[in-house]
Amino acid sequence: MASVNYFWRHTLPIQSSPLPKYNSHLKRRRLTNFLSLNIKCQTRLEDSIQVGKDRLQKVPILNIRNFSIIAHIDHGKSTLADKLLQMTGTVEIREMKDQFLDNMDLERERGITIKLQAARMRYMYKNKPYCLNLIDTPGHVDFSYEVSRSLAACEGALLVVDASQGVEAQTLANVYLALENNLEIIPVLNKIDLPGSDPARVANEIEEVVGLDCSNAIHCSAKEGIGILEILDAIVEKVPPPQDTAERPFRALIFDSYYDPYRGVIVYFRVIDGTVKKGDRILFMASRKDYFADEIGVLSPNQMQVDELYAGEVGYISASIRSVADARVGDTITHYSRKAEASLPGYKEATPMVFCGLFPVEADQFPDFRDALEKLQLNDAALKFEPESSSAMGFGFRCGFLGLLHMEIVQERLEREYNLTLITTAPSVVYRVNCVNGDTVECSNPSLLPEAGQRGSIEEPLVKIEMLTPKDYIGPLMELSQDRRGEFKEMKYIAENRASLIYELPLAEMVGDFFDQMKSRSKGYASLEYSFIG
């Protein structure tokens, strides 16, 4: 297993934790009511559908805009993305599936975005054609590295906040990521159609917490189609175009990849410098693997082949790549013969944070289980596993995941897509044991723990958590954090009635029922974000 390089502190012996219940996100999406588009927009909608058909045509680099949408779960990111695709004629209404960008079955069922995707749109602004590339981002902390890479591929971001709710912890974490990447942020106050919405209060909250000028924040209802054209205009006016570096050696940033059983890995990337053509020999700088680009194209949002992509553009490559491990998110693609001098900054290997044992219920399913894990790993470079046997449960695998949601997704995919029935052990974290003889052992499994006499001390990983809560629940949440061995760091009021609480907490406590407890003690009002310390 990969080594873990985050902050540790000395601790008590390992305790196992109960299985988390993260199913509160499970929900079915409602079909968007397309007829609710208001009449004013209807004529521009018809015009833009015509324009949308020309979306493969090149535009000058000054007319390209690459942007992303930052939003808390349920604040309306997918609904807004749908409307942007409709209004630009990228997807015709009759072929529109609800939340087009979330196309993995599991995602659609859970109503959350796990893997990111992209969509190229064509938009007429002051009689000039613009190419707008929307790069979608996953909405959960387990995938925050992918979020950071997709933001690195953009020059701007829409910050979508539900005007009936306000800023949530997760929104903040992603806004900070966007600010680190120097993105131009456009505030959008969504759901203004709801009677309980209060755009003025929420605009104040954003100004207070994020320090962003909200005097021109766009008031929008993604559901009713209000404010969508203003958003498209603002993207053109405010997001800077990419730099014109088409003459430099080719460099592209991978922000997503997935495994297609017929074509191999499909890599989604943003061209940062230079150009790439169909048939070029390309090199992945971190994995040092080279391939011929059999097919290149753009996502609009379906894959559409083109011959060449230039600096500033977003697209995909298919090159008969066998495993996603060869083309990881964050890696740089360059030309094999005219290499770029340096790779793009920010590449990181995925490090598993949460572990559990998975065992087939029927012992004779073990070979199928091993095959299934190997296949899944082709599609998910972050999944780690090694064989494990237990006297009670027989042969299985100890698996490492990015976090709790990633763990749940893998379990569900194994059961659903590969027809396996699995027993799962309680999730645990990796501990570091400093032995008396000076050795250091990393243990993801209690059975690997050195003998009592050999153990000097044990350290465990920590996370920093930030909870945003109405002020009535500050007391119960502080009590919860303290009960779970949390160390108080900071508390501040972000609005008259809402506070932010920051604690450092052992990861082992997070993989238990902390999230459920936080929700129940705050009657569902508090939100939580965590990051690994290190």
Ligand SMILES: Nc1nc2c(ncn2[C@@H]2O[C@H](COP(=O)(O)OP(=O)(O)OP(=O)(O)O)[C@@H](O)[C@H]2O)c(=O)[nH]1
């Ligand atoms: N009333 C109202 N409801 C909206 C609006 N925009 C989105 N919704 C609803 O809010 C819910 C969540 O919207 P989504 O678009 O799925 O939110 P999301 O941010 O993409 O959620 P994740 O994919 O889970 O991150 C859905 O039931 C939408 O129909 C709006 O402007 N007004």
